[in-house]
Amino acid sequence: MTTMTHKGYEAVVEYDDEAALFHGEVVNLRDVVTFQGRSVDELKQALADSIEDYLEFCAKRGEEPEKPYSGQFVVRVEPVLHKAVATSAKRAGISLNKWVAQVLERETA
Known part of the structure; x- marks a missing residue:
């Protein structure tokens, strides 16, 4: 492929x-x-x-064509996990968005 x-x-x-x-x-x-x-x-x-x-x-059809990914997505998690990742981001001294992006990059490399 x-x-x-x-x-x-x-x-x-x-x-x-x-x-x-x-x-x-x-x-x-x-x-x-x-x-x-x-x-x-x-x-x-x-x-x-x-x-x-x-x-x-x-x-x-008068519709906007779907654009390739915008770089934004919504993830729904349990409140306990939300708290844990937000705390991890604070400990790392970075925003939650940056922390999640770093984890995703590491896991997809």
């Missing part, structure tokens, strides 16, 4: 040996955007075309 990007939209690509075809899906959207191709050039063009089609479809 490999990844590709176009206009900030990220896709994962896999090869289907049976069909002798690469196929991909944009992964940083809730909407489903897929594409396929037989060569790297075809695949790049198919991704670009699929993203452009998605953007046009949204425009025709």
